[in-house]
Amino acid sequence: MEEKEISQTVVGRLPRYFRYLGELKDEGIERVSSQELSDIMQVTASQIRQDLNNFGGFGQQGYGYNVGFLYDEIGKILGLHREHNLIIVGAGHLGQALVNYTNFERRGFLFRGIFDKDPQVCGQKIRGITVRPMNEMEAFVQENDIDIAVLAIPKTSAVEVAEQLVCCGIKGIWNFAHVDLRVPERIQVENVHLSDSLMKLSYNLSSREDEE
Amino acid sequence: MEEKEISQTVVGRLPRYFRYLGELKDEGIERVSSQELSDIMQVTASQIRQDLNNFGGFGQQGYGYNVGFLYDEIGKILGLHREHNLIIVGAGHLGQALVNYTNFERRGFLFRGIFDKDPQVCGQKIRGITVRPMNEMEAFVQENDIDIAVLAIPKTSAVEVAEQLVCCGIKGIWNFAHVDLRVPERIQVENVHLSDSLMKLSYNLSSREDEE
């Protein structure tokens, strides 16, 4: 399929559409117009139509969009119709928090393994999943068809671990470590830099005060 | 001070500059040009100069930027020269993970209290901080000069808690709950929507496959 590249700006808005459509669906609402969605979501109706049209004409003139249908379609676009096998690297507090957050599983993101370099932690079970030593990671990824690795480790080891993951054929990395990973272009990296986020909040707090 | 509004796009890049400058500083490097930074950070030199110039002329022609000075200045811009008092609402896995992440404290973000609605959890200590019941929250915020509240609770209760926080004079909310909070404009909200981030990664994995 020769499709035009969708900008990350647009992609970043899809999950939010998906969430609101899910809520409408749960409320039993069957149809919605871009104008109604616009009111609920606080974005322009024009942007909604523009965004959706990147992926095809999901609506119908004079009617609007069918909530259930659009919800499913966006789900497919986001790749939620298939299952993803994940591992978590780092069984610290953050790693554990992620494993215990069951909403990911509900969306098809299945935690298949947890790895940690601390021998004390290895062997323990977190939500039924045994923590394994790092040296078993590469084989595990290959044998269990893992496509996403979650890096919940300090930045000091993140670069090295990322390299190992690249070598054993990982497709995507969800990176919670506070470094920028340099990986081949074929591998997708999604960063969650919590301290950056907190600093942004801090900036906005300060700048608001200055205005007064 | 009558200063022009800085776009969130630019603000969002500041923490990254801050991080790289910190690393250079730790390596003992004293000066850096926008071109050198450009090579390290993989952004255009033009963008770096443009971004920094929003806040003033930190560099010197023919010399470049003094690493230590620029680091400190960006720190101040981000509001890191002062301390922030935070509370965490929700003592679940995520809340605990955040409390235990000591890097925030090092930057002046001090966790002063933890709150949870579960009576079983109240009274327990996490890294020396006692978990308190929700009904004590409002008074605590006011008495302890809390400016930031971290919402690490399910979306079902997030909206209600946010309203309480607004009432007792919170200035900023770091929101990990999967809802959009509607708060007065004077209150800053920074969202960390983990599932949105994961869906974005999922999209990029799928779209990459389609290309092949």
Added chain:
DNA sequence: CAGTCGCTGTCAATTCATTGACATAATTTT
């Protein structure tokens, strides 16, 4: 100490994103 070079700050050009406008088509009303 004069000349060369390096690098910023800034303006202009370009690219990208958002908003507005409307022709057209399906739906609902009468």
Added chain:
DNA sequence: AAAATTATGTCAATGAATTGACAGCGACTG
């Protein structure tokens, strides 16, 4: 069944962000 209404898909216009270009200042060199 015709008329009126609704709301999409898309094109054009506007606005924002990024990149490119360079004048001019300061630093370094011989």
